[in-house]
Each structure stands twice: as C-alpha cells, then as structure tokens.
Amino acid sequence: MIVPEAFVRATVDREGEAGEAWLERLPGIIEDLLSRWDCAVDGDAMHGQVGVVVPVLAPAPAVLKVSFPHPGNVHEPDAFAAWDGRGAVRLYERDDDRFALLLERVHPTTLNEGTNIAEDAGRLHRRLAVPAPVGLPRLQDRADEWEAELRKDAAELTHPLPDSVLDAAVAVIHELGRGQPDILIHGDFHPRNILRADREPWLAVDPKGYVGDPAYDGATFLKPRALALMESDDLMKALQRELEVFAEAAELDPERVRLWAQLQAVQAALHGRRYGYGRARSGPLLKRLNALADQLAMSWC
Known part of the structure; x- marks a missing residue:
C-alpha cells in the first residue's frame, strides 16, 4: 500500500514525531484491516487532511478510511451509526482503537x-x-x-x-x-x-x-x-x-x-x-x- 506523499508530508509537518511513528505503522494497519474485513484494493489511495481513504471491494464498492488518532475523530463512527445512511454514507465496519472505518463508497465530486x-x-x-x-x-x-x-x-x-x-x-x-x-x-x-x-x-x-x-x-x-x-x-x-x-x-x-x-x-x-x-x-x-x-x-x- 502506497501512502500518498502529500499526506505523508502534511502529517509529519502537523504531528511531528508522533506522525512519523504512525505513518510507519499505517501500511501494516491497512493490510491487516483489508484481511480482517475481507476487502480487495480497488484503486489508488486518496487522502484528506487527517486520513487515508482506500477504495476497496468488500464485496460491494466501499472505502477503507484510516485516520491519525485525534480527539476530533473519536465520534465519527458514532455519528454514522446514528444516521444509518440517512443523509450520510453508511458505516459497514469500525475499529475504534485504530481510528478505522469501512464506509459506503461515494464519488469525489463535492x-x-x-x-x-x-x-x-x-x-x-x-x-x-x-x-x-x-x-x-x-x-x-x-x-x-x-x-x-x-x-x-x-x-x-x-x-x-x-x-x-x-x-x-x-x-x-x-x-x-x-x-x-x-x-x-x-x-x-x-x-x-x-x-x-x-x-x-x-x-x-x-x-x-x-x-x-x-x-x-x-x-x-x-x-x-x-x-x-x-x-x-x-x-x-x-x-x-x-x-x-x-x-x-x-x-x-x-x-x-x-x-x-x-x-x-x-x-x-x-x-x-x-x-x-x-x-x-x-x-x-x-x-x-x-x-x-x-x-x-x-x-x-
């Protein structure tokens, strides 16, 4: 799994040594979750400000999102679970310890x-x-x-x-x-x-x-x-x-x-x-x- 270079630079600039340590673990985290949730990679990794998003087949099209551990990300899966697809992407799986989500796939058009x-x-x-x-x-x-x-x-x-x-x-x-x-x-x-x-x-x-x-x-x-x-x-x-x-x-x-x-x-x-x-x-x-x-x-x- 190739983590986007722009995401690597931004994470290190923002988080310092903690960001570097997490980035070293990130490919292994992604590979483990792909296996655990029976997903196959279906495209290049994308990213936002704090998370990497990997298109996957699970077996339907979905995305695996892994975020840098931060208090602002703790309740993201709780919100998705409460909405249950009402106006928001559906949550399929969650790993709160690793700030990881398996979500409904949508388009990059905002x-x-x-x-x-x-x-x-x-x-x-x-x-x-x-x-x-x-x-x-x-x-x-x-x-x-x-x-x-x-x-x-x-x-x-x-x-x-x-x-x-x-x-x-x-x-x-x-x-x-x-x-x-x-x-x-x-x-x-x-x-x-x-x-x-x-x-x-x-x-x-x-x-x-x-x-x-x-x-x-x-x-x-x-x-x-x-x-x-x-x-x-x-x-x-x-x-x-x-x-x-x-x-x-x-x-x-x-x-x-x-x-x-x-x-x-x-x-x-x-x-x-x-x-x-x-x-x-x-x-x-x-x-x-x-x-x-x-x-x-x-x-x-």
Missing part, C-alpha cells in the same frame, strides 16, 4: 461543484438533524472555553474589531452556547464534506459527531461560502441570500444561523491572527483571510 449549493446543503442537513445518541460530546460544554479564549485573544492580539463586535460574540455564547438541544450535528458541515453519491444525490462525510444546535452547522457552512463568493459585487448580500436559502431548506431559524455565524467569524478573525489558517500561515493570503474574517465579524453583527 457539493462545491453543484448548482444549488445552499438549497441542497440545507435539505441534506435537515435529514441529519436527529436525536443524539448517548455519549457524544456536547457543544454547550465548550461555551466557557469559547468565552475565555475569545476574551484572551481579544486582549492580547492586534486586531480591528471594535468592542461592540466582541461583546456581541460573547452575547451569542451566553444566548445560544450554554443551552443547546439534544440534536446530533455534523460539526464540520461544509460543501467539501458533502459528496456526490449513487444512492442519493449527495451524502455527508467526515462528521465530528457533536450534540448541539443545528444552526451551528449552518454557520459552519457559510464560512467557506464566503470565500467562494468573495468576488461578488456585494459579498454580504450574496451571503445573506445563501443563509436564507439554507435556513429555509434546513427548516432552521435564520436569525440563529446569523448569530452563530457572527460568533464563528469573530473566532476565526482572532484564531487566524494567533495561528493562521490551514491554507495560509503567513504572507498575503493570511492577511486577505484575516480581512475577510474581520468583514464578516462586523457585518454579521
């Missing part, structure tokens, strides 16, 4: 290549909003951490956000963050995590598996849409339209989506100044992304 992105995402998200199973992490338990981090970053970092915008973000934490419904949410719901499928037009992949407010996922969906719409004549008008279409299709309160979007934009503006972004750690692109986050934080307020 919703970014669709024609009705906000509406299709909203319809799909409505189907994912089911009662949460016991044992999943609750977003509301992170509210105190969110507020403490926001106040610390706002005080320590150089940024243009006025106090009114920061206060509005803290108000969202108090209003929505500390009392959330017992609903299963994706946790990383954006167009690249929605893939073309045969069984249904689109299916979700790569969930975090949280318990919380479905409108939080709506705000997460809007962040990459802002990047896609940056060249619009009126970015905020275009984003507001996306919000309204998504919220109607998902049967969500658009005001709750807007409030979560404002908080997430403030968090992104501050986090980007401290750590950068996945696609930009320095240079002109980082400045551009920070400026976009600033604009969203102040415009959603």
Whole structure:
C-alpha cells in the first residue's frame, strides 16, 4: 500500500514525531484491516487532511478510511451509526482503537461543484438533524472555553474589531452556547464534506459527531461560502441570500444561523491572527483571510 506523499508530508509537518511513528505503522494497519474485513484494493489511495481513504471491494464498492488518532475523530463512527445512511454514507465496519472505518463508497465530486449549493446543503442537513445518541460530546460544554479564549485573544492580539463586535460574540455564547438541544450535528458541515453519491444525490462525510444546535452547522457552512463568493459585487448580500436559502431548506431559524455565524467569524478573525489558517500561515493570503474574517465579524453583527 502506497501512502500518498502529500499526506505523508502534511502529517509529519502537523504531528511531528508522533506522525512519523504512525505513518510507519499505517501500511501494516491497512493490510491487516483489508484481511480482517475481507476487502480487495480497488484503486489508488486518496487522502484528506487527517486520513487515508482506500477504495476497496468488500464485496460491494466501499472505502477503507484510516485516520491519525485525534480527539476530533473519536465520534465519527458514532455519528454514522446514528444516521444509518440517512443523509450520510453508511458505516459497514469500525475499529475504534485504530481510528478505522469501512464506509459506503461515494464519488469525489463535492457539493462545491453543484448548482444549488445552499438549497441542497440545507435539505441534506435537515435529514441529519436527529436525536443524539448517548455519549457524544456536547457543544454547550465548550461555551466557557469559547468565552475565555475569545476574551484572551481579544486582549492580547492586534486586531480591528471594535468592542461592540466582541461583546456581541460573547452575547451569542451566553444566548445560544450554554443551552443547546439534544440534536446530533455534523460539526464540520461544509460543501467539501458533502459528496456526490449513487444512492442519493449527495451524502455527508467526515462528521465530528457533536450534540448541539443545528444552526451551528449552518454557520459552519457559510464560512467557506464566503470565500467562494468573495468576488461578488456585494459579498454580504450574496451571503445573506445563501443563509436564507439554507435556513429555509434546513427548516432552521435564520436569525440563529446569523448569530452563530457572527460568533464563528469573530473566532476565526482572532484564531487566524494567533495561528493562521490551514491554507495560509503567513504572507498575503493570511492577511486577505484575516480581512475577510474581520468583514464578516462586523457585518454579521
């Protein structure tokens, strides 16, 4: 099994020696799981940010996904099990100790290549909003951490956000963050995590598996849409339209989506100044992304 070189470099850059050690074990892990789950390799390995995906026949077309061990990946199989194919890929097998899944195979085409992105995402998200199973992490338990981090970053970092915008973000934490419904949410719901499928037009992949407010996922969906719409004549008008279409299709309160979007934009503006972004750690692109986050934080307020 040849692990993609780009995935090797990214894993070592991000995880250091722990990543190198895991990568040395990865081919053996894959070979063992192929044998255990009676799979035959059916194409070249692909990868995301933290996991390798191997097309297999088992005997139907499927994929073997093995992720670098990380707390953010722990509840991915729990979410798939709860959905049982409802709006998401089906889970066939799981090995939690090795962060490995055998999943329904879908196509590499993402919703970014669709024609009705906000509406299709909203319809799909409505189907994912089911009662949460016991044992999943609750977003509301992170509210105190969110507020403490926001106040610390706002005080320590150089940024243009006025106090009114920061206060509005803290108000969202108090209003929505500390009392959330017992609903299963994706946790990383954006167009690249929605893939073309045969069984249904689109299916979700790569969930975090949280318990919380479905409108939080709506705000997460809007962040990459802002990047896609940056060249619009009126970015905020275009984003507001996306919000309204998504919220109607998902049967969500658009005001709750807007409030979560404002908080997430403030968090992104501050986090980007401290750590950068996945696609930009320095240079002109980082400045551009920070400026976009600033604009969203102040415009959603």
